[in-house]
Amino acid sequence: MHITHLSLTNFRNYGRLELTLPQGPVLLYGNNAQGKTNLLEAVYYLATTRSPHADNDAQLLNWTAAQAEEPVIVGRLNATVVTARQTQTLEMRLIQEQKANYNRTRNFSFRREALLDRRKVRLMDLLGAMRVVLFLPEDVQLLTGSPANRRRYMDITLCQIDPVYCRTLSNYNKVLEQRNATLRQLAEGQPVRDVLPIYTDKLVELGSAIFLRRAAFVADISRETQRIHYESLTNGQESIKLVYLPRLSGKKSKIAPREKQSPAVLADWLETHQGQSELVSERFARLLQESLAIDIARGATTVGPHRDDWSFQLNGRSLGSFGSRGQQRTAILALKMGEINWMEAVTGERPILLLDEVVAELDENRRAALLNSVTETTQAILTATDPGMFTEPFLQQATRMKVENGRIIVM
Ligand SMILES: Nc1ncnc2c1ncn2[C@@H]1O[C@H](COP(=O)(O)OP(=O)(O)OP(=O)(O)O)[C@@H](O)[C@H]1O
Ligand SMILES: [Mg+2]
Incomplete structure (x- = not known):
């Protein structure tokens, strides 16, 4: 399965993003603090309704938008997902409402809404429509x-x-x-x-x-x-x-x-x-x-x-x-690769891979094994500060996108 289009509004440092995604490996690169991890988080959040980072979902709303003095502030994540059987749109809304009290202090409330093909569903019903395997350095x-x-x-x-x-x-x-x-x-x-x-x-x-x-x-x-x-x-x-x-x-x-x-x-x-x-x-x-x-x-x-x-x-x-640190990392890498194959065996389709900065931490052999698995996947989104750590043949297959301060530039 793969995402053909991702749209974000007021999500983390993305004020507004409309992004068309190709199949195959997509390499997001850019300096620190530009929005690479945030983009992976958005995809993961749509797939699982959970953030791997935030302890509180209200943190996902763009700060600047959340501080505006408006009664309702909405963050929106939307993806069009193509599987072997169908095309679906998944949407998640983050809704913050504020009421001014008589003493002028503000009262916040926060809720979430899920939509599948534009119809409201329970959050749980979003699960399974898009399947992902996420691999982060902190997974150890x-x-x-x-x-x-x-x-x-x-x-x-x-x-x-x-x-x-x-x-x-x-x-x-x-x-x-x-x-x-x-x-x-x-x-x-x-x-x-x-x-x-x-x-x-x-x-x-x-x-x-x-x-x-x-x-x-x-x-x-x-x-x-x-x-x-x-x-x-x-x-x-x-x-x-x-x-x-x-x-x-x-x-x-x-x-x-x-x-x-x-x-x-x-x-x-x-x-x-x-x-x-x-x-x-x-x-x-x-x-x-x-x-x-x-x-x-x-x-x-x-x-x-x-x-x-x-x-x-x-x-x-x-x-x-x-285990030594290296043994632990290798085990986690095996687990993630195992997860991909397991999901494919159970559902008949390879999940979307999300790899955040993990390639930098691997030695040459393990990097090759992981990238091999990446190129066999319908879609994989990888992040790196420096594309130079990837091999030339891999870079030729990958679509490169530069992330700069909440914007994405297709190279
Ligand atoms: N709710 C939010 N609203 C606006 N900006 C946010 C919000 N949450 C986080 N940010 C900011 O988004 C920026 C990008 O974060 P992100 O983690 O995506 O960077 P990155 O490109 O992965 O960087 P690195 O290479 O350091 O991992 C950071 O400066 C972060 O402070
Ligand atoms: Mg990051």
Whole structure:
């Protein structure tokens, strides 16, 4: 799939942009702070409804526009996306409204709207219409950072290809909040014991589906990542594995013998029990039952997919804790290339690649492997401060665009 046209209004440092995009590699180059990363962010945001950078969506609105004394300020992102089956337009609106109070202080509210083919849809319905794989230099933090980052990675990647998963996840999070609120009320002595099983049953049903889907996902992407890492990136020297670590066991759980309860063993168990959700539900339900006293004391559900994790392992050791910086980078590169192939295998189409300054960090062999994958893709948008780091044959294939202070000049 590929984008044929991208239009931005009041998004970051783009006041107004109308950009026609060709197929093949597109190289965005320019000095620092001109808008290269912002453009990739815009594409990623349309595809996933999330920003990889901003902690708050209102930050995406152009500063100058957002400061204007107008009652409504709208940021707009719009892309025309062509797939093998159809052409669609995706649009996202960032709407900031302000009201002046009687004491002249201003009151802001912010909301988002999504449109698919000009019809308003839920944000979630935008997912899957355009699929992207984003690769940033800071992605190494996936290995060294918090489990929340790693769960977010799984969720965003899976949501792009599996709307059912995405809905299940969103419902799970709602039920989890309700259950946690009930746990806290119980701790305070309120008479809510009758409501708890309603939330628990729902949590079990939704949570089991999430455990199963994630186990299958990690197993699939691990196979592809391992193959690329071994064959193309380390010349058969090293073999890594992606291991799903489901929170489907408690510290003192008696559900099964100790050795059968390590997260990695449970991940294998989940993978071999695809389609047998009753068994998984049963296990999750028993675990929640066992954890009830702790959960009430903490006012939070301590087991379940919201506490999942995954790790990269090399010879049984976690790369996040023991790998060298170079090994970690290579693993992430393999993961991203694995993600591309996995998405293509699942959907029949290669996703759009977004690569922010990553080429500069790779050695010659790894750079060649990545650029090879880029040229096999329908569309890839790459950024660099200096096009000189690319090989001549690559530059000949790529469309070059210069980014200058929120404007794009096609060379
Ligand atoms: N909401 C916003 N409104 C206006 N400008 C913004 C907004 N958010 C960020 N910017 C500015 O946009 C400019 C371009 O940022 P961007 O990260 O895209 O640069 P870049 O071209 O990728 O640079 P580098 O080579 O340093 O990575 C920065 O100066 C940044 O401060
Ligand atoms: Mg940048």
